[in-house]
Amino acid sequence: MLLTHSGEYVQLLTPDGERVAAPGFDPWVADVGDDELRSLYEDMVISRRIDTEATALQRQGEIGLWPPLLGQEAAQVGSVHALRRADFVFGSYRENAVAYCRGVDLTTMISVWRGNANTGWNPYDIGVATPAIIIGAQSLHAVGYAMGCRFDESDDISIAYFGDGATSQGDVNEAMVFAASYAAPVIFFCQNNHYAISEPVGLQAVKPIADRAPGFGIPSVRVDGNDVLAVLAATRIAADRARSGQGPTFIEAVTYRMGAHTTSDDPTRYRTDEELAAWREKDPIDRLRTYLTGSGALDEAGEAEVQAHSDRIAKQLRDGCRGLADPxxxxxxxxxxxxxxxxxxxxxxxxxxxxxxxxxxxx
Structure with missing residues (x-):
């Protein structure tokens, strides 16, 4: 696993939808053809549709709170597609695209945010732990699970999702100590979305976050988190390392939270319109759509079908939310x-x- 130079990241698909070479990573997505790319695209579109529908539900008073993932679809969809079904996911409160891809029931997804449940789904049904609100705590859980896999001589692995802000928490650093010491088959997946609530990442990380992990003896890689192919390749590499007994890997997916931290947050107070506009030009869904339409793998009929599917999913979410009985x-x-x-x-x-x-x- 390569540790990229500070300030650089692995990219296979540019913001303009151009496929570029990345030696060492290209072989890991050589099997990804048009069908697989369309599947990744559809999952990203649906994940965004779920997110915008849930945000609207909160604004309409149907749910109390929602943590938007707008802009982070490629990081979540690309990484979860690299896992086996038996691998276990430990996320924060924002990994709703991961939960969707693993098959969580939509009504169950929304119930906790409506106040109808103390927690979410049954973790063992879909191999995903329920959302962790305590920042970084899930990294310890992921390492403990991975250590159990190793002691059981299983080739199953775990993955911990967290944001850039969590890397300043003791839990994440302690988790990396244990993971390195026990060669735990775990992936640390940091979605650097540039803001820990309202604090820009530059205030807590003067160098790329991926540069921290080697200090614990953990190889790391920095990828374009808005490039679903780069994320898929990096996560496949990390998963292969974990399964083959080579221990943990740290992935920093450089992305951007285009929405608010939660629906109770006002991001206009701490970031500029110009910054947001610049990141919209790097939109993860737009770049894959451009690539697919340019290669002829997605036509107008195919796009309409994807959008219709996403609307049906959104309706299921809304109907399920409004149909919940008061506890x-x-x-x-x-x-x-x-x-x-x-x-x-x-x-x-x-x-x-x-x-x-x-x-x-x-x-």
Whole structure:
């Protein structure tokens, strides 16, 4: 695995939709033909449609909060397509494109943001842990899982997704210590979207984030995170290293969060219109569409079919969200522990008595 020079990154598809050579990476996507490229494109379009629909639902008061991934579709879709089904994903709260590609139920995806569930999906159904709100904590979980895979002599691996801000957290650094020491088959996937909430990445990383990992004994690579082919190639390389017993890899996918940090954030307070416009020119979906239409792999009928599919998915999300029944107060105590216990039952009874003290309260 090559550690790229500071300031540079691997790129296979330019913002203008031109395919360029990248020795050492091209062989890892040599099998990706028109059908696979259209699949990647469709997943990115649908992921963005899910994102814009969920943002609209929040603005309309249907959900309480949403963390947009607008602009980061290639980083998420390209990386998850490099994994096997048995590999386990540990993400933050923004990896909804990853969850979609792994088959999460759309209503389940939205339920926690509507306040109808304490958590999301069953992790074992799709091989994806539920969203982690504590910044960077999932990196430790991913390393622990990977160590278990190694001790079990399995060739399954794990991947931890986090943002540039998380790299300043102790959890991520401690996770890399353990991963290097135990040669854990894990991929550290950093989506450098340039802002940790409102703080630009340059305030916490004076050099590329990928340069940090070698200090822990972990090889790293910096890729164009808006280039789905480059992301796919780099993640395939990292996965192969992990499966073959060579330990962890750190990937820095340089991308840009074109939306807000969450729907409660106002990005106009900390970034300029000019900066946003410059990154829109590097849009991950536009560049792949340009490449596909230029090569004849995507025509108007094919594009219309993709857009129609994305609209159907958005309708499923909206209908599922609005069809959720309001949770009952005492459901808060359900599924807190695997087995009932006296401590929890006492709290439940106390809260039931409190509710019963009001007219119409649940008992």
């Amino acid at each position: 009952q107060p005492l459901e808060f105590f359900d599924a807190v522990y695997a087995e009932p216990n006296a401590h929890l039952e006492r709290q439940r009874n106390q809260y039931a008595a409190y509710l019963a003290s009001f007219d119409g309260g649940e008992s």
